[in-house]
Every structure is written in C-alpha cells, then in structure tokens.
Amino acid sequence: MLPSEIIRRVREIQVRTGRQVADVLAGEYVSVFRGSGIEFEEVRPYLPGDDIRTIDWNVTARMGEPFVKRYVEERQLTLMLMADISASQEFGSGRRSKREAAAELCALLAFSATRNDDKVGLTLFHDGIEQFIPPRKGQRHALRVVREVLAHGREEAPGARAAERLAGRRPSRRPAGLLGGGPPAPRRRGTSIGGAVEFFLSVTPRRSVCFVVSDFTSSGWERALRTANRKHDVIAVLITDPRELELADVGLISLEDAESGRQALFDSGHRAFRAGYAALARERIEALRARLTTSGIDLIHIDAAGSVVDPLVRFFRARERRMRR
Numbered sequence: 317m318l319p320s321e322i323i324r325r326v327r328e329i330q331v332r333t334g335r336q337v338a339d340v341l342a343g344e345y346v347s348v349f350r351g352s353g354i355e356f357e358e359v360r361p362y363l364p365g366d367d368i369r370t371i372d373w374n375v376t377a378r379m380g381e382p383f384v385k386r387y388v389e390e391r392q393l394t395l396m397l398m399a400d401i402s403a404s405q406e407f408g409s410g411r412r413s414k415r416e417a418a419a420e421l422c423a424l425l426a427f428s429a430t431r432n433d434d435k436v437g438l439t440l441f442h443d444g445i446e447q448f449i450p451p452r453k454g455q456r457h458a459l460r461v462v463r464e465v466l467a468h469g470r471e472e473a474p475g476a477r478a479a480e481r482l483a484g485r486r487p488s489r490r491p492a493g494l495l496g497g498g499p500p501a502p503r504r505r506g507t508s509i510g511g512a513v514e515f516f517l518s519v520t521p522r523r524s525v526c527f528v529v530s531d532f533t534s535s536g537w538e539r540a541l542r543t544a545n546r547k548h549d550v551i552a553v554l555i556t557d558p559r560e561l562e563l564a565d566v567g568l569i570s571l572e573d574a575e576s577g578r579q580a581l582f583d584s585g586h587r588a589f590r591a592g593y594a595a596l597a598r599e600r601i602e603a604l605r606a607r608l609t610t611s612g613i614d615l616i617h618i619d620a621a622g623s624v625v626d627p628l629v630r631f632f633r634a635r636e637r638r639m640r641r
Contacts, residue, residue, distance in 0.1 A: 325416070326463050333423040336625050337431060344632035345428040348639070349393055349525055349549075358386050393434040393525055394451045396548075397422045398516060399465045400530035402442040402507040403574040409559040410621035417555050417620040418529045419466035424628060425527060426458040436461055437520075440468055441512035448519065506575045509537035513544050520548070529553040531560075532604055533575065542611040551631075552608050553616045554601065561597040563590050 359375050362382035370384040399422060405415040412420075426436045430453065437451035438461045447468055449461065509530055516526060517540075526548050528541070544550050563569075563584045572579045584590060601617065608615045616631045618624055 325419075325466055326459065329420055329423045329462055329466070330427075330459065333420060333427055337424060337427045341424060341428050341625070341629065341632070344629060344636075345425075346432055348632045348635050349395075349434075359383050360386055393429070393432075394437065394520070394522060395425060395429045395434055396437045396439065396451065396516060396520060396524045396526045397425060397461065397465070398439045398441065398512055398526060398528045400442065400507055400509070400512075400528075401440050401446060401465075401468060402530075402533075404507070404531055404533050405555075407557055407560075407574060408620055409557050412620055414531055414555045414557055414620045416466065417618055417624060418553075419462055420624045421529060421553060421555075421618060421628070422465045422527075423458075423462045424624060426461045427455075430455055430458045437524075438464060439512060439516060440464060441508065441515075443506040443508045443511075445512065445515050448515075450519075451524075507531075507534040509534050510540040513537065513540035513550075517544055517547075523548055525549045525551070527551050527553055529555065531555055538607055538611060541608070541613055545611060545613050551614050551616065552604075553618060554604065555618045555620055556597075556601075557620045562594045565590065 359372050360383065362371065362376075362384050366384050370386075372383050372385045375383040399418050401415060405418065406413055408414060408416065422438070429436045433453060435451035435453050436458055438447070438449040440446040440448075447464060449464065507530065509528065509532065513528065520526075526544065528550065530553070532552070532554055541550055541552070565585055567583065567585050568581060569584050570579055570581050582589060605615050614631065614635065616627050618627050
C-alpha cells in the first residue's frame, strides 16, 4: 500500500467512524464498560448525615474529632487492542481486506475510548509480537493506532514521514537507505494468539478491556485467553471474508493457505464440494464460539465485506442486557 493510499484510508476511516461514534456508539460504550471500582480520595471532618461506616478511626483518634474517608468512582478505563497482522489477514474478496476491517473496528473502539477520556493501547502480532504501543489518551494517539493496524509493514519509503505526521508520530530519524526504495518483500507469517496474549499479560498489570482481533486460524490459545479473562475483560473479535464461508461456482480454482503457502486445486462447480466447504466453515465458527463461551469470553463476528458497526452495537446491547439481570 502506497503512503498516499495509507493517508487517504486513515482519513476515510477517521471521518466515517468519527461520525458513527458520535451518532451510534457514544452511549453504548459508556454503558457497557465501567471503571475498575472506587478509589480513596481524601479524609475530611465528619458532617451530619455521613455514613458512620466511613469513619477513619485512626485519624479520629489522632485528631480528637471524627473524620471520614471519602472515595470516588474510578471511571477511567484502559482499552487494549490486539490486532492480528498475519498473512491470512490480507485476504479480501470484496471492497476491503480482513485487515482493513480490523482497522475500522479498532478505529471505532479507539475513538469511543478517546471520547470518554480512556486510554488506548495497541499490540500488533503474527507468530510473534510485531509492535507494542503503550496505552495513552488523545485523538492523535488514536489516529496512530488506526494507522498502525492498517499499514504497519506496508509503507514504501517516499511519503512515509508524511503518514507518520498524520498519525501524530514524530518522523523517523532512520537513514533513508534503511527504509528501502520499494515495498517490503512479502513474508509469510503464521499466527500465535496464545503468545500474543501472554505478552499482553506481561505488560499490562492493571485490569483492562482487551479486544483480540483475528481470524482465529491458529490453535492452542484457549489457556492463555482463559487466564487473561480472569483478571481482564477479554473480548474475541472474529473477522471473516465471505469467500471463506461460501464458494461461488467458478469451475476449477486453486486455493492457497496464506500462512503456509500450501496449494490445492478444487472444482467449485461441484455442488457437494461447495456444500461441504460451507458446512466446515460453519462448524469452525460454532466450535470457536463454544470454546470461548466455556472460558466466559464474548465473541463478536464481523464480515469484512459488511458493516463493522452493527455487530459491535449488537454486542454492546447484549452485554448491557446481561448486566441488568
């Protein structure tokens, strides 16, 4: 992706999601995600009507008159976005790839958090950790998060600094020769969700809301997500492309695993083959949902060719109904 395209896409996402946050998600985010509880603020003299259970007896004994502890609700949240940028995320049969859909989702969440004065952090991963951006506040920081999800590793040298300025970053001081003169050579990348979640646990001591955004093509992540969900609020976001769920009748086709490079030739003209393909795709999603439910983790399923807002709103409203019970 060229730097000019990156800038254009970030601006498009900023404008579109900013409007959607203002019109649709403003109240949903606040009603579902709350702070970690209450925190001590001060000790003050007792006033008639104060709850006697709040009396600080140590201070009262020292001062010779009653004092009470005052607490305030800690509303501020830390939102951690964990985005899979492995090779399979580059696939897209429609107007956008799975990675572009992930960038739009992260923009919605980041701008919602910014609007509520919450901190947002980002971890990009594949079979290892590619980048970690510590949680911070502010619109410029949210723009940087969106840009990195959309374009990390895709930039060409010309214009890269302009893209950094748009995202609120200081331009890189690396010599131009280190940036290369063209797009980086393609490199196949697998996915290690478990390793990414373990990294998240090591760098995030405070309770956070964590969205794990991936196509979940890897295995062995259940234990890590279950462990993380005991301390943090973990939400899984599955992003799929329509052609991963159902094949069109286009005759002989060659299918390739984006992460391993393995290829196979199939005849999509066979109705039984197309039906079996769709059945396996449905089974994978249902099995994923069941495994996450067993661990107490919510799943949001997003179609890369469809709306990102609608599944997010449905999740917010479903969780809010559960909270009221």
